[in-house]
Amino acid sequence: MQPMIMYKKGENSWARWIRKRISLNLNFLSLATGPTGVGKSWGMMSLACQISPDFEAKQVAFSFKHVMQILNSSWFKEKKYKIIVFDEAQITISNRDWQSKTNKLMNYLLSTFRHQNVILLFTIPYSDFLDSASMKLIHVEFEMLGVDQKKKRTRIRPYILQYNSKMKKYYRHTLHVIRKRHVLKMPFLNLPKPPKELIVEYEQAKTEFTSKLNASILKELQTEEDKATGNDFDPDAVKLTPEQRKVYEVIQAGNIKDRKELHIELTACGLNSNAKNMSLWLKALRKKGAKVNL
Numbered sequence: 592m593q594p595m596i597m598y599k600k601g602e603n604s605w606a607r608w609i610r611k612r613i614s615l616n617l618n619f620l621s622l623a624t625g626p627t628g629v630g631k632s633w634g635m636m637s638l639a640c641q642i643s644p645d646f647e648a649k650q651v652a653f654s655f656k657h658v659m660q661i662l663n664s665s666w667f668k669e670k671k672y673k674i675i676v677f678d679e680a681q682i683t684i685s686n687r688d689w690q691s692k693t694n695k696l697m698n699y700l701l702s703t704f705r706h707q708n709v710i711l712l713f714t715i716p717y718s719d720f721l722d723s724a725s726m727k728l729i730h731v732e733f734e735m736l737g738v739d740q741k742k743k744r745t746r747i748r749p750y751i752l753q754y755n756s757k758m759k760k761y762y763r764h765t766l767h768v769i770r771k772r773h774v775l776k777m778p779f780l781n782l783p784k785p786p787k788e789l790i791v792e793y794e795q796a797k798t799e800f801t802s803k804l805n806a807s808i809l810k811e812l813q814t815e816e817d818k819a820t821g822n823d824f825d826p827d828a829v830k831l832t833p834e835q836r837k838v839y840e841v842i843q844a845g846n847i848k849d850r851k852e853l854h855i856e857l858t859a860c861g862l863n864s865n866a867k868n869m870s871l872w873l874k875a876l877r878k879k880g881a882k883v884n885l
Contacts, residue, residue, distance in 0.1 A: 625735035648792030
């Protein structure tokens with residue numbers, strides 16, 4: 592498809608060019624690149640609204656799984672322009688993990704969903720965060736130049752990408768607009784802020800995603816720390832008797848130095864903690880994987 596579109600007053604030329612791709616039974620895949628704070632998310636949501644005024648916050652995904660959930664939703668399939676903004680894409684599709692199942696599925700999706708006429712707008716800090724196979728399928732890179740706070744507009748340098756497999760090289764083109772018998776280059780794109788309601792819903796969803804992500808990272812770090820210190824035993828994952836569980840909890844909760852101190856604590860809990868019973872309980876716990884070196 593040629594990087595050219597007829598001008599129409601009151602309409603965004605880039606949005607018209609993307610809609611034209613869809614009318615020709617093509618999909619559209621793009622990257623919005625730039626460091627934190629340059630307006631990637633707002634810019635892509637604004638572009639989505641320019642393409643289709645019925646764009647909703649629930650069309651913003653924060654993980655590959657979320658993208659697939661949207662793609663398979665009945666409400667999404669009924670939309671005329673099937674737009675997904677994949678925000679913070681590098682978290683799940685970084686090229687550092689290109690051999691992972693997620694990347695293989697991502698490449699499969701990008702290679703096969705042309706017939707669905709999907710418009711997929713990634714936000715990602717740098718293009719090399721995406722693996723090379725997926726990068727070759729991207730149609731446009733929107734280089735985010737920043738947000739003009741006074742005019743409340745996001746300034747963008749868009750590049751239409753063309754990959755030459757023989758030369759193993761990317762060529763960058765500019766969109767041309769035909770207006771009054773003149774062909775004008777469109778080297779820059781200025782987009783307004785997304786609608787306020789959309790921003791509010793997006794920020795709420797982003798906060799929820801970030802909270803879950805932080806909790807997941809903390810859990811993973813704790814698991815690694817437990818493995819390193821030998822404290823990765825999960826009492827809920829094995830079958831313990833009430834006495835064995837109480838012994839484990841007492842050891843974990845207090846600074847038990849020897850069996851004498853353990854005997855005192857267990858007796859206070861109402862257990863018959865004679866030497867024989869304690870030996871049996873401790874032996875059973877060790878057999879089930881608990882680190883109880885008393």
